Amino acid sequence: MKAAIIVAIVVGLAAGVYSGIHLLIPLVLTGLAWGVTRLLPDRPTDFVVAAAVQVGHLLWIAVGLVVIGVLTVDLVDIAILLAGSVWLLARPGLAPVVVLTVYQAVALLINVGAFLAMPIGHNLHRALLIHIIWRILALVFMWRGYHKSRG
Secondary structure, eight states: OOOHHHHHHHHHHHHHHTTTTHHHHHHHHHHHHHHHHHTTTTTOOHHHHHHHHHHHHHHHHHHHHHTTTTTTTEEEEEEEHHHHHHHHHHHHHHHHHHHHHHHHHHHHHHHHHHHHSSOOOOHHHHHHHHHHHHHHHHHHHHHHHHHHHHH
């Protein structure tokens, strides 16, 4: 457990140094989402964290759309993440985890492909790294929550 915490700290620091504001924005938004979702009664912690990660991610995408001033296909991301997170919080279980996993896996593959195509140091490369990390976090917490809820 201690090794996992050390690895998480090192990865987080490295991502922060490389990505800067691209990490700070979703981190703050995820923290705010976590604070709000914690107010819900009797929800499994890992599902709450998974929902908060996804809500923080969707808020970050929404902020990006507002900043660029253009409506893009990213609205689909926002809709799926919002509906999936609400479902996960309302009825924690296998069904929302599977649906969100399929979505996150497809989006992760798209993000990884775009990440690999971008030059290192490019602003989009820095942002895509955080998108990738946030998707992995969502997957880990959802499945951890599901496995804990079973036994």
